[in-house]
Amino acid sequence: MSDLTAKMRETAKKLFEKGEVVYVIGWEKGRFPYQSPPAFITSAEDCDRLIWDEFCLAGTAKYLLDDKYPEGKIGLFVRGCDSRAVNRLLQDNQIKRENVYLIGIPCAGMKDPDTGETAKKCRECTHPNPVVFDELIGEKVPESDKPERFDAVNELEKKSPDEKYEYWAKQFDKCIRCYACRNACPACNCRECYVDQYRVGWQGKQNNRAENQVFGLTRAFHISDRCIECGECERVCPMGLPLMELNRKLIKDLNELFGPYEAGVDPEVKPPLGLYSEDDPEEFM
Amino acid sequence: MKTLAKNKLNEAIEILAQESKVLVPMKVNGVSKFAPWGSEGTLDFEAINTLLPPKDALFPHTEKMYSYKVSNQEVTDLTVHNEGDQQVIFGLRPCDMQSIKCMDDVFLTKTFVDEYYKNKRDKLVTVCIGCTKTAPTCFCDSMGLNPSQHEAADVQMYDLGDFYGVEAQTEAGEKLVAKWQNLLGEGEVTVPQVACTLKVDMTGVPQKLAKMFESEIWKNFSRKCIGCGTCTYICPTCYCFDIDVKNKGNEGYRFRCWDSCMFSEYTRMAGGHNPRPSKKERIRNRFLHKLEYFNERYGKNLCVGCGRCVAKCPVNVDITLFIDQLKEVPVNE
Ligand code: SF4
Numbered sequence: 001m002s003d004l005t006a007k008m009r010e011t012a013k014k015l016f017e018k019g020e021v022v023y024v025i026g027w028e029k030g031r032f033p034y035q036s037p038p039a040f041i042t043s044a045e046d047c048d049r050l051i052w053d054e055f056c057l058a059g060t061a062k063y064l065l066d067d068k069y070p071e072g073k074i075g076l077f078v079r080g081c082d083s084r085a086v087n088r089l090l091q092d093n094q095i096k097r098e099n100v101y102l103i104g105i106p107c108a109g110m111k112d113p114d115t116g117e118t119a120k121k122c123r124e125c126t127h128p129n130p131v132v133f134d135e136l137i138g139e140k141v142p143e144s145d146k147p148e149r150f151d152a153v154n155e156l157e158k159k160s161p162d163e164k165y166e167y168w169a170k171q172f173d174k175c176i177r178c179y180a181c182r183n184a185c186p187a188c189n190c191r192e193c194y195v196d197q198y199r200v201g202w203q204g205k206q207n208n209r210a211e212n213q214v215f216g217l218t219r220a221f222h223i224s225d226r227c228i229e230c231g232e233c234e235r236v237c238p239m240g241l242p243l244m245e246l247n248r249k250l251i252k253d254l255n256e257l258f259g260p261y262e263a264g265v266d267p268e269v270k271p272p273l274g275l276y277s278e279d280d281p282e283e284f285m
Numbered sequence: 286m287k288t289l290a291k292n293k294l295n296e297a298i299e300i301l302a303q304e305s306k307v308l309v310p311m312k313v314n315g316v317s318k319f320a321p322w323g324s325e326g327t328l329d330f331e332a333i334n335t336l337l338p339p340k341d342a343l344f345p346h347t348e349k350m351y352s353y354k355v356s357n358q359e360v361t362d363l364t365v366h367n368e369g370d371q372q373v374i375f376g377l378r379p380c381d382m383q384s385i386k387c388m389d390d391v392f393l394t395k396t397f398v399d400e401y402y403k404n405k406r407d408k409l410v411t412v413c414i415g416c417t418k419t420a421p422t423c424f425c426d427s428m429g430l431n432p433s434q435h436e437a438a439d440v441q442m443y444d445l446g447d448f449y450g451v452e453a454q455t456e457a458g459e460k461l462v463a464k465w466q467n468l469l470g471e472g473e474v475t476v477p478q479v480a481c482t483l484k485v486d487m488t489g490v491p492q493k494l495a496k497m498f499e500s501e502i503w504k505n506f507s508r509k510c511i512g513c514g515t516c517t518y519i520c521p522t523c524y525c526f527d528i529d530v531k532n533k534g535n536e537g538y539r540f541r542c543w544d545s546c547m548f549s550e551y552t553r554m555a556g557g558h559n560p561r562p563s564k565k566e567r568i569r570n571r572f573l574h575k576l577e578y579f580n581e582r583y584g585k586n587l588c589v590g591c592g593r594c595v596a597k598c599p600v601n602v603d604i605t606l607f608i609d610q611l612k613e614v615p616v617n618e
């Protein structure tokens with residue numbers, strides 16, 4: 001057992017013993033060594049299920065939406081990405097800060113179960129240290145801006161419009177519209193997604209190039225300035241769509257238009273599209 | 286047994302492709318699935334099972350049912366779309382063959398025959414290639430299958446290294462094999478035996494589940510589910526669909542497309558009531574359908590043990606762990 005796993009269990013146990021939390025969300029071992037899925041811990045005795053290893057890939061924060069009016073505090077283990085997701089939900093008025101107790105864990109990066117290499121979302125992560133927490137366990141890890149995470153976008157921008165269309169059309173031909181990307185995404189926190197407003201008919205149900213693109217592009221635009229770059233959408237996509245290229249194209253454009261912004265890092269700084277400022281560009285007016 | 290040298294495989298498939306659409310395991314744009322012979326992508330006969338099952342061939346993701354034009358409030362030009370080519374699925378695995386049997390039960394038996402399915406099924410010939418390796422997530426032998434062969438396939442082939450053993454098991458299979466007459470040899474064949482490493486014990490599971498509608502296990506087991514459609518869309522036996530229309534001006538068409546019991550709006554009724562309001566009810570439905578209801582109605586499991594959902598659920602909601610945990614759950618009678 002790693003030191004951090006022991007520390008995790010001990011911390012969670014203490015929280016239960018003090019009556020601080022009603023349950024805790026962390027990770028546990030799955031059937032295979034390369035699986036450490038999210039776990040819901042409901043008692044002090046249960047805490048020994050918790051685990052910290054290189055396969056804790058899934059995000060924890062989105063589960064807060066399943067229980068918006070909890071009977072007490074929810075204990076949530078947060079890495080950098082999860083903590084930004086918490087900020088996302090706070091800023092979008094989805095949860096109340098007093099309903100969560102955040103145990104921060106600095107994260108050295110997870111492994112991709114298929115390759116055994118550092119997971120893509122972790123290679124591209126700019127904030128492995130939690131940005132918000134009530135208590136921190138473990139040592140802080142080095143972090144950097146990683147401008148190279150925009151490399152793929154820069155490459156794509158060199159393509160002609162037709163080539164770009166061809167590239168994305170081919171990607172969206174693969175989409176099976178399982179909506180895993182949306183369901184894993186902390187920025188997709190609408191009470192009712194436009195996709196599910198079937199009576200209005202925004203989103204047709206057929207699986208074809210046009211409808212798939214409508215979904216992918218609409219979602220990308222909806223979350224554009226609120227995307228915290230956790231990479232969960234891309235990780236969970238069973239068809240391997242390069243969704244982060246889409247998200248980062250929008251982030252890059254927003255940065256160029258409204259100045260640099262990283263969503264979910266500081267809950268006091270509003271997303272550029274959620275804020276009116278007199279020096280906003282207005283080329284189209 | 287008849288034999289087919291592997292270096293004659295392309296020629297053999299080419300012969301079939303003269304008369305039918307032949308679907309073969311391929312990697313297309315990074316996705317492993319069954320795709321038409323000759324289409325863009327790379328052949329992948331090494332795949333243990335493809336990421337996407339072959340169910341699309343019989344039950345397309347989206348299928349136009351009929352189209353119409355309307356003038357003066359009258360329907361004109363009503364056209365039913367139920368064409369479809371002769372098809373061969375070449376190289377499907379025993380688990381996927383079993384999934385076709387499950388779908389046959391659903392779409393062809395018990396009073397209602399689905400003409401759209403039937404038309405495709407009547408025109409389908411199945412060529413199964415037995416597995417000689419299993420993936421860590423395969424558990425078909427625990428679900429009563431034999432990973433080496435499936436008796437329902439029209440043609441059963443055995444991978445024997447440099448060549449295949451070839452056995453016709455039905456009349457359609459005989460006809461198909463007859464086309465290969467000039468390519469086939471004859472040889473002694475020992476059918477390779479293989480077993481899954483992942484095991485579950487299905488003894489008494491359907492019977493136990495029949496009494497577990499109100500069990501606590503559903504809440505606990507469903508908590509981490511994110512309610513996506515991954516497990517159901519990559520499952521070879523999930524067959525839920527929705528029917529909708531697409532209209533433009535005075536014309537339109539009705540289509541059906543896959544739907545998933547894991548989606549929140551799947552059970553939403555007119556008026557807004559939702560009898561399966563949370564993931565607890567949805568997970569319960571999925572697992573009971575796979576392991577209990579289907580047994581009750583058709584005498585077989587609706588899970589064939591292909592392991593796709595075990596491998597691909599983004600949060601590892603694992604049907605095999607569920608079956609394991611069931612052992613420890615008390616039943617309140
Ligand atoms: S769009 Fe993707 S990367 Fe951005 S917040 Fe949502 S899941 Fe995370």
Ligand code: SF4
Pocket residue numbers: 182187188189190192193194195218219222223
């Ligand atoms: S896709 Fe758009 S409407 Fe749907 S949940 Fe995401 S942000 Fe909301």
Ligand code: SF4
Pocket residue numbers: 174175176177178179180181182216233236237238239240241
């Ligand atoms: S997760 Fe991937 S396949 Fe599923 S809807 Fe999103 S983009 Fe499409």
Ligand code: SF4
Pocket residue numbers: 509510511512513514515516517547597598599600601602
């Ligand atoms: S069980 Fe897994 S794959 Fe299925 S809906 Fe839930 S999260 Fe998605």
Ligand code: SF4
Pocket residue numbers: 516519520521522523575587588589590591592593594595604
């Ligand atoms: S439930 Fe899972 S293992 Fe069973 S047939 Fe479906 S995808 Fe395969």
